[in-house]
Each structure stands twice: as structure tokens, then as C-alpha cells.
Amino acid sequence: VPDAIRTRNRKGQGTRLRRDILDAAARLLAKDGPEGLTLRSIAREAGITAPSIYAHFEDLDTVKDALVANAFQHLDQLLSAVAREIADPAARLRAMCRAYVAFGDEYPNEYAIMFRLKTALVTDDEQPSIERMRGAEAFGTVSDALSECIATGASSASDTTTTAVAIWVGLDGLLNLRTTAPTFPWPSVDVVVDTLVERIAMLEPR
Amino acid sequence: VPDAIRTRNRKGQGTRLRRDILDAAARLLAKDGPEGLTLRSIAREAGITAPSIYAHFEDLDTVKDALVANAFQHLDQLLSAVAREIADPAARLRAMCRAYVAFGDEYPNEYAIMFRLKTALVTDDEQPSIERMRGAEAFGTVSDALSECIATGASSASDTTTTAVAIWVGLDGLLNLRTTAPTFPWPSVDVVVDTLVERIAMLEPR
DNA sequence: TGTACATCAGTGAACGCGCGTTCACTGATGTAC
DNA sequence: TGTACATCAGTGAACGCGCGTTCACTGATGTAC
Numbered sequence: 001v002p003d004a005i006r007t008r009n010r011k012g013q014g015t016r017l018r019r020d021i022l023d024a025a026a027r028l029l030a031k032d033g034p035e036g037l038t039l040r041s042i043a044r045e046a047g048i049t050a051p052s053i054y055a056h057f058e059d060l061d062t063v064k065d066a067l068v069a070n071a072f073q074h075l076d077q078l079l080s081a082v083a084r085e086i087a088d089p090a091a092r093l094r095a096m097c098r099a100y101v102a103f104g105d106e107y108p109n110e111y112a113i114m115f116r117l118k119t120a121l122v123t124d125d126e127q128p129s130i131e132r133m134r135g136a137e138a139f140g141t142v143s144d145a146l147s148e149c150i151a152t153g154a155s156s157a158s159d160t161t162t163t164a165v166a167i168w169v170g171l172d173g174l175l176n177l178r179t180t181a182p183t184f185p186w187p188s189v190d191v192v193v194d195t196l197v198e199r200i201a202m203l204e205p206r
Numbered sequence: 207v208p209d210a211i212r213t214r215n216r217k218g219q220g221t222r223l224r225r226d227i228l229d230a231a232a233r234l235l236a237k238d239g240p241e242g243l244t245l246r247s248i249a250r251e252a253g254i255t256a257p258s259i260y261a262h263f264e265d266l267d268t269v270k271d272a273l274v275a276n277a278f279q280h281l282d283q284l285l286s287a288v289a290r291e292i293a294d295p296a297a298r299l300r301a302m303c304r305a306y307v308a309f310g311d312e313y314p315n316e317y318a319i320m321f322r323l324k325t326a327l328v329t330d331d332e333q334p335s336i337e338r339m340r341g342a343e344a345f346g347t348v349s350d351a352l353s354e355c356i357a358t359g360a361s362s363a364s365d366t367t368t369t370a371v372a373i374w375v376g377l378d379g380l381l382n383l384r385t386t387a388p389t390f391p392w393p394s395v396d397v398v399v400d401t402l403v404e405r406i407a408m409l410e411p412r
Numbered sequence: 413t414g415t416a417c418a419t420c421a422g423t424g425a426a427c428g429c430g431c432g433t434t435c436a437c438t439g440a441t442g443t444a445c
Numbered sequence: 446t447g448t449a450c451a452t453c454a455g456t457g458a459a460c461g462c463g464c465g466t467t468c469a470c471t472g473a474t475g476t477a478c
Contacts, residue, residue, distance in 0.1 A: 017454075017455085038431065040430070040432080048456090049456055050432080051433075051435090051457085052454075052456075060432080116386060117386070121387040121390070122389055129389075133389055133390060161391075162393045166398055169376055169398070169402070170379055171375075173374070173376055173380070173382065177321065180322060180323070180324060181321075181327040181328075181341070184339060185367075187367060187368045192372055195372045196372050196376070200402070245466090247463095254423090256464095256465080265465080265466090266465080
């Protein structure tokens with residue numbers, strides 16, 4: 001029996017179920033959050049039996065990992081779309097920060113598996129590095145906007161990395177604490193986001 | 207049989223086991239994190255059987271809630287100790303922010319149940335309000351330091367609440383992302399904390 | 413001071429549940445001749 | 446074109462596990478007389 005025959009795929013079923021499983025998992029994640037994700041609940045949602053998942057994923061963590069990868073792709077696309085749209089560096093930086101928070105607000109559970117799971121940001125590479133870290137692209141896009149702000153004098157910060165990091169942690173904390181402490185008398189999101197980015201990046205007044 | 211007799215306590219056993227259960231739960235939390243906390247694991251750690259816990263706590267959530275309350279008390283004490291020590295408002299604000307992050311670094315799992323659990327910050331009151339929210343005292347202490355900075359001109363911010371909120375979310379995000387993304391090339395914690403507080407509060411240079 | 417009795421903190425067995433994972437299987441899909 | 450056969454995606458039953466929770470109980474602690 002030649003090798004070519006052994007690897008043949010059934011009428012596209014090979015990848016269809018994989019896709020169905022991921023879709024079901026994504027639906028469950030959005031509905032019930034990360035704790036609601038189990039092999040059995042995903043199978044139930046997908047209309048199959050639990051063991052069927054093993055044909056397409058090693059285990060639950062592999063499914064989750066695929067969801068995380070998709071979510072990062074989603075965020076990257078969103079941020080680079082904003083980046084492409086806006087030429088002015090300061091306006092772009094502000095818009096990206098707002099888009100970041102908007103993403104976290106619209107997809108809180110997706111955001112949670114991206115930035116609350118210890119394993120989410122680390123890829124499977126033997127040699128983890130900043131470039132291969134998930135979210136590196138998103139961080140880079142924001143960091144680039146900041147660099148341009150500094151270059152054009154719109155930002156009077158000098159330490160690009162520390163400044164970018166400070167903005168990032170600010171936005172992340174805002175997303176986290178607003179869901180954790182919903183009874184807190186929060187100021188408007190946009191105001192806090194603008195305050196964070198403008199002051200941390202030391203942007204000149206608009 | 208008079209009522210007085212029915213409520214008598216055994217040789218101090220009444221509260222001793224309650225204390226033991228909480229100690230065991232605190233030990234487990236520190237060791238295994240919030241996911242490791244189950245009624246059975248706590249009972250195991252305390253050297254008793256699981257049903258015994260019901261005599262002292264309604265359910266697992268009640269135990270966790272007691273842990274959360276203790277942790278907030280711990281943080282409050284820590285911050286007000288710093289507040290008492292340092293007279294200069296700007297130095298005090300900086301020191302409190304560092305202490306906040308130091309607390310989160312030293313007790314990451316305690317911090318997690320305080321600020322990652324949706325239920326942690328809300329007390330059981332029918333009418334939740336900012337004053338009764340957990341962490342309100344800690345937030346107030348920091349907010350007071352900021353107010354004084356503004357009053358003395360050390361801070362050129364004007365919107366106390368938004369500024370205090372921005373600092374808070376910055377510190378929280380720093381704690382969160384450093385544990386989630388340990389492979390990220392983080393700048394020194396103190397540098398990021400100082401950057402956050404000095405820029406967001408617009409402190410005059412030291 | 414001694415004894416019979418009440419209290420009640422903690423036990424141990426049992427339950428039903430959902431989970432991840434295994435394994436032999438079934439039966440539709442496609443292939444060889 | 447028709448039939449026998451191989452493939453393999455997905456099934457269904459079963460397993461052991463740890464969980465929360467229940468319930469009748471035990472036996473040491475303290476009390477009444």
C-alpha cells in the first residue's frame with residue numbers, strides 16, 4: 001500500500017470536524033468563560049461524542065491553545081487595521097489603545113484566556129523569545145506608534161520600552177479591574193484610556 | 207433547658223477549628239493557588255474530614271470569602287503602615303505604590319483571589335457602595351496621598367479620581383502581566399512603578 | 413466526691429455528578445478489479 | 446457498470462477520579478444531682 005493512499009482525506013471531513021470543534025469551543029468560551037471549557041462540553045456543543053475530539057486534538061489544552069492563537073490573530077488584525085488607517089502617530093497611538101480596550105470589553109473571555117492564562121503567551125518553541133511570544137505583534141504595533149510619537153516630538157518620553165510597557169499594563173489593569181470590581185464608580189473608559197496614554201507617553205496636548 | 211446552656215462553647219474548640227480551617231486554606235492557597243482550593247483539600251490539609259467544615263462554614267465560597275477578607279485586611283494594614291511612616295505626600299504616594307506591587311509579588315495567589323475573582327470585591331451588603339467595597343480603604347489611602355500631592359502642588363493633576371484610578375489599574379496590570387508573561391523582557395519593576403505613578407500623577411521631578 | 417446523663421464536635425460511609433481517557437466497534441465513504 | 450473489500454471518522458460503553466454534600470453515628474467533654 002503506497003503512502004499516498006494512507007494520508008488521503010475523506011470528502012473534506014478531515015478538517016471540517018476540526019473546524020467544528022474549534023467553533024463550538026469558541027461559542028462556549030464566549031458564553032461560559034474559560035471554566036466552562038471541558039472536552040465533554042465542547043463535544044456536546046459540537047454535537048459529537050467526547051472521544052472524537054482526540055482525532056483532531058491531543059487534549060483540552062491543545063484546543064484551548066488553538067483558541068488563544070485565533071484570539072491573538074484577531075487582536076493583531078484589529079490593531080494593525082487601526083495602525084494602517086491613521087497616519088498621525090499620536091492619534092494612532094490613542095486610537096490603538098482605545099481599540100485594545102474595546103477588544104477586551106467586547107470579548108472578555110477571549111481576552112481572559114489570552115492574558116490571564118499563564119501558558120497563553122508562551123509558544124511551544126524550545127527557545128522562547130520576545131519575537132515568538134504571542135502578542136508580540138500587537139505590542140510591536142503599539143510600540144512603533146509610540147516610537148514615531150517620540151521621533152516627531154509628539155511624545156516627550158525617551159524610554160520607549162518602559163513607556164510602552166507602562167501603557168500596556170495600564171490598559172490591561174483597566175480591563176481586569178472593571179470586570180472584577182463592577183460596583184466601583186468607574187470614570188468613563190475613554191477618559192481613563194486617554195489619561196493613561198497621554199500622561200504615560202507624555203503626549204503634547206491635542 | 208434555658209437558652210444560655212444551648213449556646214455554650216466547648217473549651218475553646220468552637221473557634222479553634224474554624225481558625226485551623228482558615229489556616230489550612232491559607233496555606234493551600236499560597237502553595238497551589240485558587241484552583242487548588244476545594245473543601246476536601248482544605249479538610250485534608252487541616253487534618254479533619256470534609257463534612258466537619260460545614261459546622262463552621264456554609265460552603266467553599268464562604269471559606270474563600272474569609273480568606274479574601276483577611277487578605278484585604280493584610281493589604282490595608284500594609285498600606286496604612288506606609289502611609290503613617292512617610293509624611294511627604296509625593297514620597298508617600300510612591301512608596302505606597304511600590305508597597306502595593308510588593309504585596310502582589312510576595313502573595314500572588316492572595317492577590318489573585320482579591321482582584322481576579324468577580325465576587326471578591328463585593329461584600330454581602332444589599333446596597334453595595336464604594337465605601338463598603340473591599341479594597342476601598344486601600345484605594346482611599348492611596349487616593350488621599352494623591353490629594354495631598356495635588357494640594358501641595360507636588361502633583362499637577364487636577365482630576366483626583368481619574369488619576370487615582372489610572373494609577374491603580376497600572377499597578378494591577380503590572381502585577382498581572384508579569385506573572386502571565388514571564389518570558390517578556392520586563393524592565394525593572396521599580397522603574398515601571400515609578401514611571402506609572404510619576405507620569406500619571408504628573409509629579410514634579412524628584 | 414461519684415455517677416448517670418446530655419451535649420455536640422467531628423467521623424466515616426455513601427450518594428450522584430461531571431470530568432478525562434481507553435478501547436473495541438460500526439458503518440458510510442471511497443477503491444480495486 | 447457491478448461487486449467485494451479497505452479505510453477511518455466517529456460511536457458508545459466503560460473505567461477511575463475527585464468533587465460537594467447527606468446522614469446516622471460515636472465518643473470525649475462537661476453538667477446535674
